[in-house]
Amino acid sequence: MPSIAEREAAVFMRTGVRVPINLVRGEGTRVWDEDGKEYLDFLAGIATVSLGHSSPVVVDALTQQARTLIHVSNIFYSVPQIDLAELLVEQSGMSQAFFCNSGAEANEGCIKLARKWARQQRDEAYEIVVADGGFHGRTLTTITASGTPKYAEPFAPLPEGFVHVPYNDIEALREAVTSRTAAVMLEPLQGEGGVNVPDDGYLPAVRRLCDERNVALILDEVQTGMGRCGRMFAFQRAGITPDIMSLAKGLGGGVPVAAFLTNDRCAAFEPGDHGTTFGGQPLATAVALAVARYMVDEDLPAQVEAKGARFMDRLHSLEDRHAAVSGVRGQGLLVALELSSDIAADVVAACRERGLLANNVRPNAVRFVPPLTVSEAELDQAVEIVEQALAAVAG
Numbered sequence: 001m002p003s004i005a006e007r008e009a010a011v012f013m014r015t016g017v018r019v020p021i022n023l024v025r026g027e028g029t030r031v032w033d034e035d036g037k038e039y040l041d042f043l044a045g046i047a048t049v050s051l052g053h054s055s056p057v058v059v060d061a062l063t064q065q066a067r068t069l070i071h072v073s074n075i076f077y078s079v080p081q082i083d084l085a086e087l088l089v090e091q092s093g094m095s096q097a098f099f100c101n102s103g104a105e106a107n108e109g110c111i112k113l114a115r116k117w118a119r120q121q122r123d124e125a126y127e128i129v130v131a132d133g134g135f136h137g138r139t140l141t142t143i144t145a146s147g148t149p150k151y152a153e154p155f156a157p158l159p160e161g162f163v164h165v166p167y168n169d170i171e172a173l174r175e176a177v178t179s180r181t182a183a184v185m186l187e188p189l190q191g192e193g194g195v196n197v198p199d200d201g202y203l204p205a206v207r208r209l210c211d212e213r214n215v216a217l218i219l220d221e222v223q224t225g226m227g228r229c230g231r232m233f234a235f236q237r238a239g240i241t242p243d244i245m246s247l248a249k250g251l252g253g254g255v256p257v258a259a260f261l262t263n264d265r266c267a268a269f270e271p272g273d274h275g276t277t278f279g280g281q282p283l284a285t286a287v288a289l290a291v292a293r294y295m296v297d298e299d300l301p302a303q304v305e306a307k308g309a310r311f312m313d314r315l316h317s318l319e320d321r322h323a324a325v326s327g328v329r330g331q332g333l334l335v336a337l338e339l340s341s342d343i344a345a346d347v348v349a350a351c352r353e354r355g356l357l358a359n360n361v362r363p364n365a366v367r368f369v370p371p372l373t374v375s376e377a378e379l380d381q382a383v384e385i386v387e388q389a390l391a392a393v394a395g
Contacts, residue, residue, distance in 0.1 A: 104136070126182050204239065230301055337386065
């Protein structure tokens with residue numbers, strides 16, 4: 001009988017390299033493979049399983065809504081969609097929301113909205129200034145917007161209108177914003193780029209620059225939003241508000257749903273400007289509503305802030321005992337362990353062998369994004385496994 005790897009190779013497009021594990025069950029922070037081996041999941045669907053695997057909050061909302069109404073066209077009104085929009089607008093300080101299915105889709109919507117607004121307000125301005133090391137999705141437009149050339153170059157010619165500058169460099173950004181600029185698009189913290197945290201004054205300075213030059217500020221909160229960084233939205237740590245924002249990943253607790261939001265200033269869409277078949281369907285928005293309400297009612301972001309501080313302190317302690325560790329960076333429960341050499345893949349493999357799932361976002365950086373409901377005991381257990389892995393790899 002062929003293995004699952006052989007079956008996949010016969011029928012599935014090879015767009016990535018699989019980790020050689022077939023996961024079949026999950027509960028909370030833990031998952032099990034087909035052989036019954038248990039793992040602490042500190043990857044969480046890449047920061048997506050926000051309330052843990054098979055969370056009763058998600059399961060109950062799915063079950064109840066599936067028995068009621070799964071899908072209708074956006075031609076009609078939908079109560080879960082409006083309830084979710086109201087909650088996100090209230091929590092974010094934005095004015096309007098639109099729902100779609102993925103982070104890339106949400107970022108496409110942000111770019112379209114900014115260009116429509118700029119066409120009306122800024123005499124044909126259309127360029128979007130973006131940051132090196134950023135990641136905004138895998139569509140043709142969003143890989144162009146992303147600051148990683150290897151993702152985009154095989155698909156040239158690429159869409160025009162994106163200007164790249166170094167992240168966390170306000171002077172470079174200032175020079176790049178011209179009369180052609182429609183918007184600046186950034187992640188509050190670069191997740192896929194290596195968990196890169198900007199200086200404290202960077203985002204406020206970006207906000208002031210956008211106000212001075214009358215350009216829109218788009219913040220990609222696909223990975224950082226929904227409590228992940230110790231606030232409901234990461235921009236709240238900087239004391240600013242964007243003009244346009246994208247959300248996905250943790251919004252649905254594992255169910256595919258995404259959104260982009262705007263303030264009144266940039267609310268330029270009119271009927272016919274944008275649309276989606278599946279986006280905002282009752283099933284997805286009912287689950288996202290349950291997830292978001294749980295986060296608000298339980299003040300989950302505050303719990304994440306406390307857990308993240310504990311986790312990072314424990315990881316910092318490894319610096320004293322392992323020369324291979326050169327630092328720790330992150331916010332909340334979006335954390336990277338920085339290594340002194342390019343051994344991250346080996347450390348990740350050694351962690352996996354010992355029952356901890358993480359990933360190497362850089363050759364010298366291991367990322368940890370557990371469910372936001374992870375326990376302190378599980379965080380401590382993860383650090384113990386990381387230390388064992390470091391000893392095995394680097395001595």
